[in-house]
Amino acid sequence: MLRKFDNNRSLSDNIKLGALTAMSAGMVNVTSVIVFFAYTSNVTGHYAVLAEEISKGNWYQAGIVATWILLFFFGGFLANFIIINVNRINVYYAHALPLILEIMCLLVVGGYLQFYYLETLVETEILVGFMLLAMGIQNGLTASISNSTVKTTHLTGLTTDLGMLFSMFTQREFRQKKHLRDKAKIQVSIMVSYLLGGIAAGVVYLQISFQVFYIVCVFLFFIICYDYFQLRVSMRKSKDS
Template sequence: MLRESKGNRSLKENLMLASSTAFVSGMINVAGMIAFFAFTSNITGHVANLARHIVDQNFREIIVFAIWLLLFFAGAFLSSFIVRSLSHTSYYRAHAVPVVIEIIILLFVAVYGQSFYNETKLEREVVIGGIIFSMGLQNSLVSTISGGLIKSSHLTGLFTDLGGDVAEWLHPREEKTNAVRNRIYIRLTILCFYLIGAVIGGYLFNMFDLAIFYFIPFILLTILYYDLSPLALHKLTRLFSPTVKNN
């Protein structure tokens, strides 16, 4: 899922990346809504709240929402900067580092939420900010990897793009190409797995509370392992192949 650049990716790789990251986004968003009464996988609603607080002149809330927006931007910036900096040496390393950072942040949320969280307003704002930063990392990463095809953390743009793709597919003057069909498959996959992740996330939160954030890094680790295991197997094969030949 992470080993190939945007120009060499197969439909299977894009579908797997879309499904796994959309599932994570759905779980995180519903967990954020239940635990903190705030959207945590996207910032569309935060922009509206920022505008409302500007009108009401709630200066503290203005600062909080502005920081959240900047954190999403910072996560997206960092992810893209890392990919551009490391892609000349290894696409896997370039794509894996933002995922590792996301895992660390979500594990921090899990540990802090389970052991130290006292439900104060400041704590809530800090934890939400950390999750939003991690979603900026993820959304930028999958968009960069897929050449803008996959955006897993919000659905507004997804429905817009899906509507355009379906219109192109059904229009009598347009040719029904594999590229259009594949885009529709990917966008429907994102939608389905985001919803599945949200439903499962809701059930798990009711059972485990903030410990749900231990489950989410596990899913991200499977993304890393999917590409890492063939590389490790290949290195082991090369390591022992001379011994086999000599025997």
């Protein structure tokens, strides 16, 4: 899922990566809405809020929202920066390190919520920032290693693309094109996984509250471990042959 890059990736690689990371994004976003009444898996709405706050002259609120947008931006920047620089040393590490940073951000949020959170506005603003940074890292990672085929933290563009694809599939000539069918499979798997992740988070939150963030971290850690295991297996096969 992680160690392969761009054109070396298979449909299965992209579906597994997209499904698992989309599920984690759905869980993070729904939990954020429940706890903070704020969306953290994308910044589309934040741009609208930023424009509104600027028009009203609410400069403190505008500054906070602008900071959130910049943190999401920095997450994407950081993920791709790590990939293009560490890639020369080790492809697997280059793709695993951004996920480790995302896990650290989410552990900070989950741990703070569980042990220290007093529900103040400043605390909320900082924790939302951490979550946006984490989602920016995830989206930057999946987009970078899949050549923008997989984007898992927001569904606006994906839903539009699916609508266009399904309209194309009304014509037989387009239904016969494998790359279009593969694209549809990836996008449907991301959409379904995101929705399932959101539903699971809502249900689980009622049982274990803030500890739902630890479950998201387990999902992400599974991706790292799974790919490491696959790498070891492939190395062992290469030695035997």
